[in-house]
Amino acid sequence: MKLIIIDYGAGNIKSIQFAFKRLGVDAILSNNIDEIKTADKVIFPGVGEASSAMKMLQESGLDKIIPTLKQPVLGICLGMQLMCNFSEEGNTKGLGIFDVEIKRFSNAVKVPQMGWNTVSNLKSALFTGVKEKEFMYLVHSFYAENCKECIATTTYETAYAAALQKDNFYGVQFHPEKSSLAGEQLLKNFLELQTNN
Amino acid sequence: MLTKRIIPCLDIKNGRTVKGVNFVNLIDAGDPVILAKQYAELGADELVFLDISATLEGRKTMLEMVLKVAEQVNIPFTVGGGISSVADVDLLLKSGADKVSINSSAIKRPELVNELAEKFGNQCVVIAIDAKQIDGEWIVHLAGGTIPTNLNLFDWAKEVEARGAGEILFTSMNNDGTKAGFANEALAKLSTELNIPIIASGGAGTVQHFIDTFKIGKSDAALAASVFHFGEIAILDLKQALEQHNIPVRI
Numbered sequence: 001m002k003l004i005i006i007d008y009g010a011g012n013i014k015s016i017q018f019a020f021k022r023l024g025v026d027a028i029l030s031n032n033i034d035e036i037k038t039a040d041k042v043i044f045p046g047v048g049e050a051s052s053a054m055k056m057l058q059e060s061g062l063d064k065i066i067p068t069l070k071q072p073v074l075g076i077c078l079g080m081q082l083m084c085n086f087s088e089e090g091n092t093k094g095l096g097i098f099d100v101e102i103k104r105f106s107n108a109v110k111v112p113q114m115g116w117n118t119v120s121n122l123k124s125a126l127f128t129g130v131k132e133k134e135f136m137y138l139v140h141s142f143y144a145e146n147c148k149e150c151i152a153t154t155t156y157e158t159a160y161a162a163a164l165q166k167d168n169f170y171g172v173q174f175h176p177e178k179s180s181l182a183g184e185q186l187l188k189n190f191l192e193l194q195t196n197n
Numbered sequence: 198m199l200t201k202r203i204i205p206c207l208d209i210k211n212g213r214t215v216k217g218v219n220f221v222n223l224i225d226a227g228d229p230v231i232l233a234k235q236y237a238e239l240g241a242d243e244l245v246f247l248d249i250s251a252t253l254e255g256r257k258t259m260l261e262m263v264l265k266v267a268e269q270v271n272i273p274f275t276v277g278g279g280i281s282s283v284a285d286v287d288l289l290l291k292s293g294a295d296k297v298s299i300n301s302s303a304i305k306r307p308e309l310v311n312e313l314a315e316k317f318g319n320q321c322v323v324i325a326i327d328a329k330q331i332d333g334e335w336i337v338h339l340a341g342g343t344i345p346t347n348l349n350l351f352d353w354a355k356e357v358e359a360r361g362a363g364e365i366l367f368t369s370m371n372n373d374g375t376k377a378g379f380a381n382e383a384l385a386k387l388s389t390e391l392n393i394p395i396i397a398s399g400g401a402g403t404v405q406h407f408i409d410t411f412k413i414g415k416s417d418a419a420l421a422a423s424v425f426h427f428g429e430i431a432i433l434d435l436k437q438a439l440e441q442h443n444i445p446v447r448i
Contacts, residue, residue, distance in 0.1 A: 048318040
């Protein structure tokens with residue numbers, strides 16, 4: 001299995017690489033377009049600020065490539081948010097894969113949301129073996145609204161999309177690489193998804 | 198519902214855990230990686246590693262430790278102690294730390310908080326504040342709580358929030374080491390006046406102290422060392438007690 005973690009300069013990707021290593025898979029860090037296109041599975045990570053991360057994607061031409069990928073792609077945290085239409089963070093236009101906007105939590109709650117919260121209404125093969133109301137680790141100030149592509153919800157101020165799926169594209173707001181056994185199960189499920197590339 | 202976090206804290210010197218740790222039968226209680234794995238399995242929500250090495254060599258060893266922890270542990274962890282520059286943080290995050298905790302360096306040069314938040318995002322910037330209540334006023338202290346500054350706890354906490362801190366780790370010097378409970382009045386004030394998560398530290402001795410800091414102190418997380426290391430409180434028992442008191446926890 002050729003698993004690529006897109007390395008475009010955004011955030012701590014070591015932890016994701018280590019999480020796959022614990023599952024016995026050596027993930028390759030790369031920003032090489034040909035290598036990404038020919039991978040069996042692609043991880044699209046991201047930590048930090050949306051507009052600067054988007055800028056880094058544009059500089060490497062990855063913003064054009066990612067939406068055309070045919071194999072399973074998993075966006076994590078900011079990666080998931082960048083796969084959406086638009087983010088209020090830095091008024092950033094996203095990749096437009098998921099038809100939803102990213103909003104900021106209001107100051108009625110503490111921002112960022114930091115810690116373990118439950119995921120419910122689980123709908124995809126990505127969650128095979130993960131029980132309803134399982135805990136996942138989240139750190140974020142912006143969220144995807146509940147929408148038709150939502151495959152898991154979490155509640156913080158409001159019920160929002162903790163995970164999204166459209167065709168071969170998957171996105172999770174939480175950090176599976178830091179979410180103990182439940183997170184490992186999800187990454188394992190992603191590895192077992194069928195590849196159509 | 199977002200749960201309250203329980204965070205064991207490990208003091209590290211030259212890559213080894215300091216003081217005895219004695220809560221289960223471990224082959225090597227001085228190995229922080231083995232301990233971290235054990236805590237993750239026992240239900241800790243996060244871990245904090247505090248580097249108390251005073252030498253350059255010790256710091257290098259710390260980086261190696263961070264890499265090993267990231268390799269083997271599947272819950273988030275924060276690294277603190279002696280971090281004073283953007284370059285220090287860059288190395289720690291690249292080695293796999295999820296967050297860094299900054300204390301004295303932020304007091305000496307507050308702009309560091311802005312620089313870190315801008316470069317790495319506020320989610321990974323924890324500001325640790327040691328404060329002592331003197332004649333009714335909470336005064337921020339430097340160097341492990343030994344040197345008083347002219348900063349007021351609440352003013353300083355609000356300033357670092359405005360500069361981009363993602364979280365506050367507040368240690369009360371009055372409570373630390375007493376095992377008589379957390380400084381819940383000050384914690385509740387911090388939690389009400391700020392809009393970022395507050396971690397309570399200093400004073401944990403009994404399960405009731407944790408219940409109180411979440412209920413009365415409005416803390417988002419509670420950090421402790423010796424009660425966990427010496428097996429006085431088992432994390433699972435603690436979480437079950439918290440749940441019985443309607444405090445949301447991850448079990």
